[in-house]
Amino acid sequence: MIKVVCAKLHGIAVTGAELDYHGSITLDPDQCKRVGILPLEFVDIWNKSSGARLSTYVIYGEPGSRCCVLNGAAARTCQKGDRVIICASRYIQQDTDLYTLKPRVLTFGADNEVTEVLRYDVQESTSRRFEFSVHCEARTNETGRRLVNVDFAALAKDLKARGLSDLVVADMLAKHMGYPS
16 A cells, blocks of 8 residues: 545645644635545644644534634644645555546635645656656636636747747746746
8 A cells, every 4th residue: 555645735824723622623625625635534734834744634614714723732733824734645556546646736825715726647657657747727816817727838838939038938927827937
């Protein structure tokens, strides 16, 4: 059995910490459903602010609340406002099962608003054993417009082929499409 990533909430902000609770992490069920995290599922949590790492189980909070509340002992590892990575995993039988897994990842901005929906993809490769790629299924730019299935690499290549400089292309993608430069 091989333990692999199956879903991830990347950079979500902690909205609360409840020490006097039985344990777990309370998450918005709408966000969990978008990536496939189930109630009572064990997840690993990595605090980007402090480096703390822990494991606990998920309970669903209020739909649409964008909550991320550490409960019980986990409350001691994070403070309100800390950015964390929450990762669910699965066991696969053999490495070729990676080809069908396709984990989804949400990234977060202010107020735990989803800024990107990503999908990890592993393919067989002739030059090496595996080829790994990340696909952006949706991105919200700074004006709040939702961008769906945009191949930013292909767009950048096309703009460069039309004579725009690397700097102009990077600025354009960042300013108008919310793509990090």
